[in-house]
Amino acid sequence: MSEAADLLDPEARDRPPDNQLIDLDALYRESGICGMLAGMDRELVGLTPVKTRIREIAALLLVERARRSIGFKAEPPSLHMCFTGNPGTGKTSVARRMAGLLHGLGYIRRDHVVGVTRDDLVGQYIGHTAPKTKEVLKRAMGGVLFIDEAYYLYRPENERDYGQEAIEILLQVMEDNRDDLVVILAGYRDRMEVFFRSNPGMASRIAHHVDFPDYEADELLEIARLMTADMQYRLEPEAERAMADYILRRMAQPRFANARSIRNALDRARLRQANRLFEARGSAIGATDLLTIAEEDIRRSRVFTQ
Amino acid sequence: MNYVSTTLTPDQKAGNAVVSDPKARYRPGVLKYRQMGYWEPDYEPKDTDVLAVFRITPQDGVDPEEAAAAVAGESSTATWTVVWTDRLTDCERYRAKAYRVDPVPGTPGQYFAYIAYELDLFEEGSIANLTASIIGNVFGFKPLRGLRLEDMRIPVAYLKTFQGPATGIVVERERLNNFGRPLLGATMKPKLGLSGRNYGRVVYEALKGGLDFTKDDENINSQPFMHWRDRFLYCMEGVNRAIAETGEVKGTYLNVTAATMEDMYERAEFAKELGSVVIMIDLVIGYTAIQSMAKWARRNDMILHLHRAGHSTYTRQKSHGVSFRVIAKWMRMAGVDHIHAGTVVGKLEGDPNVIRGIYDTCRETHVAQNFQHGIFFDQPWAGLKRVMPVASGGIHAGQMHQLLAYLGEDVVLQFGGGTIGHPDGIQAGATANRVALEVMVKARNEGRDIWNEGPEILRDAARWCAPLRAALDTWKDVTFDYASTDSVDYVPTPTTAM
């Protein structure tokens, strides 16, 4: 744009010169999000579409910050999000990482996540809900408020449900306090869609939708390996094969909850291992025995008998 | 020292071994103190022992262990000669034990001698009894050229027999409705000569201007120019007028120091009748009188302010006397609420590390061993209330950032000349101090580096506060930059860290 054109266009005059150089990479490094994104790639198994979405959001926020830094008009961007997916697909864990990203980029003042469900927000009688919701909001201020199974706030079957009051207060704060609070709603995708259809106000305030797919069987086995290592246990090779079988069977059964089901299976395997060692307490055992989850510790699960 | 010894082994003759055979031990005559059992390098102090560390400077030719044993002996059961009557007692138990001697770093000829005392050597709740042993005859003992009590560890068992501060920092603040900043005071000047009516005027102006407390000086008692009742009546008129004009609780330390306990009680009762929140005593009234007044103050909901008049005669020189940190410890046990404890930056003695150790001794619930601050022992305070230290002597508004950084929040900052000597009057002087204080606390809370930015913070406030501007202009160059005579011996790195 020529200088003459600048003079004619009042908006252009307030704009910073077009030729100013921005070191986006320096901004990127200062924010510390580089390490966070790498950590996410390394520590979270699978979730490729989620990781891609998070990367896109991070890029958008980084550029937004660069624009702000040289004085481009920058309304505080709406950062409220919705994480949809089945249980155990990593929504809570990604929410924590998202708080870290937002904090690193300077969009929230503290990197805390306050996780709540309907019971934390909605009261039992008249006049109870507003103070409860406000109490939660006060605790969450400055960081991220994570509302799990957010659709339970809305119960169309009961006209006088107090959930609606909580929704109203949330909406107000989501609009008025964009600099102070990021709200992440989470839950099953289909139910969330129903919820948004009945609450268009809420839908319009959500800027980013992230869908969490179910894990594949091989990803779940990798998660099982990571979890055992994390608990300072080891799956012997036969146990690992048993775990792979277990996963295929469990996935086909009702109430399968992805990584959460794996965590539960491992907890029960530890219990069986402990019992096995206890029953054999007559003979001396070594450190390896305490570490090792054996094949039978997995195979004795009910999943194999049903 | 000449020692008579006839039937001793060569090693015992040399004076290096304990004489344990009772016949030899109690043969009439003189033994070395270490031979009598006052040097016990293997002794492990008990939790119930009173511990003391002395700086000893033995005379030429006296070896340090023997000197330490002598201090242990002379401050507990021993006398210069062997006495058979020891054998009527469980004397092993009552004998103080010197258990460690360290050379003083960088000072040849001086040693730190650690001595443990059995708890049963002391009467419960009596500073007089404790001190009669620990700093009794022993300080005149000829074989020592100098002796200084550096620190003590009072066992919890003994602490619990003392009342401790009558009021304590928390209750004092709740009564005064004053939180989150140092308290501000001023000593009335001139020290002597004002009539009661004129004196009360100074109190009124200073409190109205923004101070929380005013203070009698140590030697204001009941002299011909102003008798005590007159002073109390005019002061309380000033205090109450200032309360009504500001809506704040205020007080003036009415000095009840007098010739007899009867006089002091009479004055204290009158102060109470007039509604004063605080009375004052001087250190020179003696430990027993201080404990009596502390009990009176506890019974009568009165804050007890102690002016440490006289202490420098024995606290200041490092070679001989008693360290002030020990006096501060005794005074917390005796039960005072305020004690003058040094300013670092003002006109009176005060090395930053030494002062830090003294302030910790007054204010902490548990003081950890810290040689850099002159604290030789861990000292748990067993629930005795905390004492408010008072910083007074040659300080002014321009030093506010240093005072807050060095001394913290629970302290009375006492500006006498720095209030009354203000060019625009007493009220302006008080306001300058109050504004400087508030602006500095606010900046500190906001996370600003007050140590470095302090002067700038004060200058900014002086733009809208004329009294502060005048104060800064008047006293801008006043500092008292002299080397301290009482400093710490360990790791003498200059530090300003608080």
Next chain:
Amino acid sequence: MRLTQGQFSFLPDLTDGEITRQVQYALDQGWAVAVEFTDDPHPRNSYWTMWGNPMFDLRDAKGVMMEIDACRAAHPDQYVKVLAFDSSHGFETVRMSYLINRPAEEPGFELLRSEGPGRRIGYTVRSYATGRPSGERYGGETRHGT
């Protein structure tokens, strides 16, 4: 008359930004922050009305600022102060206290003297405003309704 209770009464009235920084300081120390208000500012009135309980477990000052705004909006003509409570051993008391709102007109206090024998004088400090019932003091509350 200007009531000078609290930590910062000799300074110009704190802005919202300055209040936020003081609140954040308290939260960073781990203290619970409370809001209280009164129309009886006697220096020995220890119990102002609590605007809710002290706020525990907050990390960011914004949560407190919401309550401060609400309290000031509800009581624009009363004294409002912010307190910080420290639960740690050896303190267990208020660690901060500062005014953040005051009435437009502050009539102050009257000093009553009762003379006794021996030149003794008994002093009583009385707020001029408390001559009227609570809710009608400082002129404002009737204007704003209750």
